Amino acid sequence: MTTLEFSYSLNKLSKSLKPFALKLTRDSDDANDLMQDTVVKAFSNKDKFTEGTNLKAWLYTIMKNTFITNYQKMVRRGTFIDTTDNLHYINSGSNMIENEAYSNFTMEDINYTLDQLEDVYKTPFLMHFKGYKYHEIAKDLTIPIGTVKNRIHIARKILKDELNIYKTKS
Structure with missing residues (x-):
């Protein structure tokens, strides 16, 4: 060629x-x-x-x-190496201290947004979040399974839109 x-x-x-x-x-x-x-x-x-x-x-x-x-x-x-006799990584996980402030703010925002949801969306969403299956939620709330799926979908969409500040770069 x-x-x-x-x-x-x-x-x-x-x-x-x-x-x-x-x-x-x-x-x-x-x-x-x-x-x-x-x-x-x-x-x-x-x-x-x-x-x-x-x-x-x-x-x-x-x-x-x-x-x-x-x-x-x-x-x-991005890795700093300590050149002393021990030769260990300074930024290894065992030497990091986590501050939970950011996650606390995040949870507060999530809980606030969940509280703002209408009960028709919040109840099925929280039940699904707790591990209930769609058919169990439908039976407990006496609504069709399609309605359960739709309400959970809408709740997720609302949460995603309201919490878009936490969206990761992709």
Whole structure:
């Protein structure tokens, strides 16, 4: 495969790598960086590509390995090593002190939001949360099982919307 053919194939396939990069990094800028690193590595190692094999799979492998390597570098950068005779990690879990203030605020917000729910949604939701099965809730509340599922779904949606401040980056 000539350099021109390889470059054309690489350019054509690089668009299909973007969703995979986004899935790995969960950030658009990091995904673009990963894409760029992958294309540079692929082009600089084009002599290692065996013609007739799957170029797309080869690119996916390069991207995955690049992501893993970058992640490992980032973790190593964040780890401080004590160089005394004991040689232990300063930021190991046994030396961390947890402050429960954040989780207390979170629970207060969750309980407040639950209290604001109408009883028709709150009761089935809390029963399901406590471990009751749908059919048990339907029997106890004398409502159809579909209604139980719908009310639990609505309660979850309301909680999700009201507590969106706690949504994690994804």
